Amino acid sequence: MSTTTRRLGITLAACAALVAACSSSTNSGGGTASPTKQEPLASIGAGEGQLNLVSWPGYAEDGSNDPKVDWVHPFEQETGCKVNIKIGNTSDEMVQLMRTGQYDGVSASGDATLRLIYAGDVAPVNTDLVPNYATISDFLKNKEWNSVDGQMFGIPHGWGANLLMYNTDVVKDAPDSWGAVFPGAPEYKGKVTAYDSPIYIADAALYLSKAKPELGIKNPYALTSEQLDAATELLKAQHGNIGEYWSDYTKAVQAFESSTSVIGTSWQVIANMLTSDDKVKIATVLPKEGSTGWSDTWMLASKATHPNCMYKWMDYITSPKVNAAVAEYFGEAPAQTKACEFTTDKNFCATYHATDADYAMQISYWTTPQKKCVDGSGDNCTAYSEWVDKWQQIKG
Amino acid sequence: MAWLVIVYLGSLAVLLVSALWSTDTFTGALVRTFTADNIVRVVTDTVFRAATLRTIGVALAVTVICIALAVPLALYMAKVASPRVRLALVVAVTTPLWASYLVKAYAWRMLLSGQGPLAWVAGYTPGYGLVATVLTLAYLWLPYMVIPVFAAFERVPNTLIDASSDLGASGWATLRTVMAPLVFPGIAAGSIFTFSLSMGDYIAVTIVGGKTQMLGNIIYGQLVTANNQPLAAALSLIPLVAIVGYLLAMRRTGALENI
Numbered sequence: 001m002s003t004t005t006r007r008l009g010i011t012l013a014a015c016a017a018l019v020a021a022c023s024s025s026t027n028s029g030g031g032t033a034s035p036t037k038q039e040p041l042a043s044i045g046a047g048e049g050q051l052n053l054v055s056w057p058g059y060a061e062d063g064s065n066d067p068k069v070d071w072v073h074p075f076e077q078e079t080g081c082k083v084n085i086k087i088g089n090t091s092d093e094m095v096q097l098m099r100t101g102q103y104d105g106v107s108a109s110g111d112a113t114l115r116l117i118y119a120g121d122v123a124p125v126n127t128d129l130v131p132n133y134a135t136i137s138d139f140l141k142n143k144e145w146n147s148v149d150g151q152m153f154g155i156p157h158g159w160g161a162n163l164l165m166y167n168t169d170v171v172k173d174a175p176d177s178w179g180a181v182f183p184g185a186p187e188y189k190g191k192v193t194a195y196d197s198p199i200y201i202a203d204a205a206l207y208l209s210k211a212k213p214e215l216g217i218k219n220p221y222a223l224t225s226e227q228l229d230a231a232t233e234l235l236k237a238q239h240g241n242i243g244e245y246w247s248d249y250t251k252a253v254q255a256f257e258s259s260t261s262v263i264g265t266s267w268q269v270i271a272n273m274l275t276s277d278d279k280v281k282i283a284t285v286l287p288k289e290g291s292t293g294w295s296d297t298w299m300l301a302s303k304a305t306h307p308n309c310m311y312k313w314m315d316y317i318t319s320p321k322v323n324a325a326v327a328e329y330f331g332e333a334p335a336q337t338k339a340c341e342f343t344t345d346k347n348f349c350a351t352y353h354a355t356d357a358d359y360a361m362q363i364s365y366w367t368t369p370q371k372k373c374v375d376g377s378g379d380n381c382t383a384y385s386e387w388v389d390k391w392q393q394i395k396g
Numbered sequence: 397m398a399w400l401v402i403v404y405l406g407s408l409a410v411l412l413v414s415a416l417w418s419t420d421t422f423t424g425a426l427v428r429t430f431t432a433d434n435i436v437r438v439v440t441d442t443v444f445r446a447a448t449l450r451t452i453g454v455a456l457a458v459t460v461i462c463i464a465l466a467v468p469l470a471l472y473m474a475k476v477a478s479p480r481v482r483l484a485l486v487v488a489v490t491t492p493l494w495a496s497y498l499v500k501a502y503a504w505r506m507l508l509s510g511q512g513p514l515a516w517v518a519g520y521t522p523g524y525g526l527v528a529t530v531l532t533l534a535y536l537w538l539p540y541m542v543i544p545v546f547a548a549f550e551r552v553p554n555t556l557i558d559a560s561s562d563l564g565a566s567g568w569a570t571l572r573t574v575m576a577p578l579v580f581p582g583i584a585a586g587s588i589f590t591f592s593l594s595m596g597d598y599i600a601v602t603i604v605g606g607k608t609q610m611l612g613n614i615i616y617g618q619l620v621t622a623n624n625q626p627l628a629a630a631l632s633l634i635p636l637v638a639i640v641g642y643l644l645a646m647r648r649t650g651a652l653e654n655i
Contacts, residue, residue: 092620119425190523196602198621244524244606251603258509260524385419388622393443395609 035117035148036302040126044311051081051309054097054106058330060085071322081309104304109294110145111199111366117153123302124151132318136335139357145367146297154297155314160332161293161363163284165266178207178287184241193264196245198391202292204231210289220364222373228382235394269331293363415629434630448634451611455594459587461534462541474549489542501603504532524606532600541586548582584651595635
């Protein structure tokens, strides 16, 4: 036994030494500190026959979940590009997948886009090559999460706001402010819910930007250390009232239906499911301080092996009929203005405020916090990794 | 066999070495210069310490509950039950292993809900939190405790028990002085399962744990959410050390000699 143990120990030590020797001298910084200097494609050539995508669940449906929900196969027939879909469950997973260089494109939320751009994993997009881009809502173009110095790095797909949802039987006075959950009224102790991600700190920061203007918070994703600490304190106070956090939206539906949660952050799609199930009476409101939300962008990988197919996909997914189908299936506002004519529910765009630029402006879309403030106000902001640490401290 | 060991230990070694690296906070890429910052942080940060104590506590509680439930059941199955009943019980104990982890965890979520069956029957439910997590994990790992203990009880020759009662020992004394030492290795084997599985678990707590988090969630958060692989590797040293410590303690008791 001891000889074997010694042999194992030597093997272990050898492996460790090998790795150490190979690494101690190099300081590979990895990505560059600025986006790739690639030129956007000048023209689209013939399709390469294949397309490898990283996608949010529900965005690239090929009939495997519901045979009636399929817009991938028509695309394959139209363009000859066979689509292989890899589902990403979180933005962080998507960032890691794109880093492998094995995919042609990704449906990135604003908290993934900048990381991808600055790591050089995605390429600038020539929007002239995407005819449907022209009729995409203007308020989604050239924003801080999808463009750098006026150069677009993707094609907008759809967007949605995080709403304040509450059980109308339990919460009698209709709330109109995020103060209802920050920190949360004592009578709802143990029944408040919140989104389970460090990006939720921005929600607290957004509330503080109106409730405590002396903190000087201008952009909830550009927080200095003091501002981050203030938001953390607020969330720690909220933690006492929280019953549970949610990241899986079906879990949020079930929590409200069983009255485990009676008030908290939610999505329109959750509200719609609760209304159609009709087990509890809920109402949603976009509070007066505004709200955080997401705006998703299809991005082209910088090392894509099938860029032509990816351009065709970006044009296809933002075409009016397809964008309407995706938006209805997922439950978000379509980026394509003409999609409103093609939704099966004629009130869909009204419910989701799809073409309401003022409504859209009240939303602070998810953006990755970085040291260099995302609103350009300086270099002293806190980075996402610090947000993760704070989030873990809040959960205790 | 040797290749398997080299691959397994080698990849573990690479993981642990990466704990001594750091990441570029801007791009998240690995920076391969040696730094002990992560290890120091893991040891000193209060959040990590609190989560470690909580997770070890949960793992020990789950182990104790599983032992308390498994030993009487295994004794009954091995020594008292008729062959037909024994077979039925073995099937009953192992059948849940065919069901998906998530299905079982969500079933407990329904059970413990404020308006669920438990509240309806007993008028009280612990709700979602640490207690619910311990209950769910104990349920999930119970078959892994019952099977080794059952096997251990089966190996105790009936002649020994007869001899013991012939010599005048009561049932309880026989259990305590004759069977327990023989069965202890089986209990130890089962406890290694329950302890190590609970140390690393991060899914049950997100389903029934309400707002608590365990060490696994923190490691997951650092690895996937923050993309800070070195810190996650440094944090994974904690369960590694805990389990190695547990194994050494088991070895001390001689339990691993006779499995």
